[in-house]
Amino acid sequence: MNTSTQTVSVPFAKGHGCANSFIVLPDPHGRFRLNEATICSLADPHTGVGADGILRAVRCAAEPEAAAMADRAEWFMDYRNADGTPGSMCGNGIRVLARYLVDTGRCTPGSFAIATRAGIRHVYVPDRSHGLRGTVTVAMGIPAFPGPDDITVTTSGGKSWPATHVDVGNPHAVVFVDALADAGDLSIPPAVEPAGAYPFGVTIEVAVVLGTDHLALRVHERGVGETRACGTGACAAVAAHRHHTGQSDAADYRVDLPGGTLHVSVAADGAMTLTGPAVITTVGTIRLPHAGETCD
Template sequence: MNPVSRTVATPFAKGHGCANSFIVLPDPHGRLRLTADTVRSLTDPHTGAGADGILRAVHCAAAPEAATMAGHAEWFMDYRNADGSVGGMCGNGIRVLARYLVDTGRCEPGAFAIATRAGIRHVDVPDRSDDLRGPVTVAMGVPEFPGPDRITVTTSGGESRWPATHVDVGNPHAVVFVDDLADAGDLSIAPTVEPAGAYPFGVTIEFAAVRGADHLALRVHERGVGETRACGTGACAAVAAHRRHTGQTDPADYRVDLPGGTLYVSVTADGAMTLTGPAIITTMGVIRLARTQGRRQPRKACPVR
């Protein structure tokens, strides 16, 4: 018998990391029909809940793209940008999802794994029963510099053009260093990136100003969204580009200021990064979404690293 779809009441939550906002949809058995149109409708600030993206939480065993990771993590983060496109990784999003899983009793506080399209990521949600707004940490891995090396970014108005560094943190970034963050201009419109084929699936662009040896400030145009108040993978990408430009190889801790708040990036001797910052659930409610009816999947315990 073919699966039957119907519209049913579905729980949801809304949260943010440094004002980078997300809708969380718990879908443990993988029954939600999350189309691009549905994502755009839900994230619209006027006709939906309003958010920069959607985090669908699915048991790995129920998500075809995460089935091979089921032995290492219980939950898979199915991340969607506000325009409906699929994302591989989201540094603020995964911390918000981790907070949600702990706040709702789906995972115990402490360290556990979450699967993403970029692979397994380990998160740490401190056991602070009296502080649901405390920081959450995620191990981001080692950023890559896949090239090409000669990337240029031009402001949407065409007034300024800069060289950029291509950094991959589970998703693609182009990092530009500027003297003044205002030089980025209007980031509601995507800057132009060349060569045109460098980012076939789009790119998130960081405009970074150096405030000190271990202190950066950013503005971000996030692919599929526009200018966002913060970007976790963008903070890591900017730190990686800064270290490459300065030749820094020693372990270090960095502060990254964004319009929505401050994130902290720690780098080990081998280049691996952790990202720490606030992750706050602000709203919980119920919406109606199309859901496929089928057999339930068994629940597993959260693996720890």
């Protein structure tokens, strides 16, 4: 055991889904906690590994936050945004974590469950997809539209659009524009009104409809900034598009993002699956500053 004033070496992996990047920290026995300073340092490309988010992989039975789900999933995704705040769900992150669990022999290929703060999510890692181009699928559930109906998003450039509140395990505000460039600089958080609509922050999607089953998307992720892809954002944009157009039949959608293409399938009951590349690019060890209780 090490005190918070010490640093320790721990294994890590880095991966991405459509250039939405993550650091994976295996902690099967739940022996360390990540504080905000550690997460920010790791996620910063100048002081750490650099990533959009951190995925601590811990067994549900060893994590008090996930213990109630231990009978349905072995692993819990402790997801943190780059600013250190916890996230309830991450569509690309859970796919990267699934890829890591299979590649390291912690899970077998095929379907298995992963626990998240948004509940249980089932993933599918194909048996022969260990190469860099392998895809991973996650069942995202049925999106919700909790309102209010008068949300407005205003970018740093002063442009405003009405937005649709979509919840896919985390909150989103989706706006539709004529061209993605209309959003301007998305590294600066857009303003959202009414102010109380998202008390814990919101991820904002700026979407263009390219066809009945084809969208293009830019995203400002809460706690991160503009990212090159967002899995839950792709699902939220598809849900908002279907909501606006009255679509209710099962359908498959292509969502183009700056970092690549994701595919969203919608069943007749509205349940969504998200499919796309999940790549592990780097493995090694890293010194964790400001660590709490850690394992040697």
